[in-house]
């Protein structure tokens with residue numbers, strides 16, 4: 001079981017499954033959207049993902065036409081993204097996870113934007 005929440009705690013969720021893999025994305029969209037070195041996320045089965053609270057606090061931003069970035073409109077924490085052409089898959093922002101195991105990243109995308117001081121073992 002995975003649990004998580006946004007920074008202010010209004011949005012709380014649980015995932016009735018395991019996180020099987022995680023990736024780091026260094027593309028500029030992820031860096032700007034997260035305000036961070038990389039996006040750290042994992043594709044999940046939306047049918048096993050459930051909001052405990054705060055679903056009405058979510059807002060969506062479409063930077064590209066087919067991809068929604070979903071965030072808490074109160075504290076602005078990014079929660080997940082989804083593509084309109086990929087039903088039932090969400091990409092959870094793993095920094096919001098508070099309970100459960102997250103496997104180390106197995107893939108890195110857009111490493112041309114990866115800072116030289118980051119090294120994975």
Ligand SMILES: [Zn+2]
Pocket residue numbers: 006007008009010011072073074075076077
């Ligand atoms: Zn929040």
Ligand SMILES: [Zn+2]
Pocket residue numbers: 025026027028029030031039
């Ligand atoms: Zn990215």
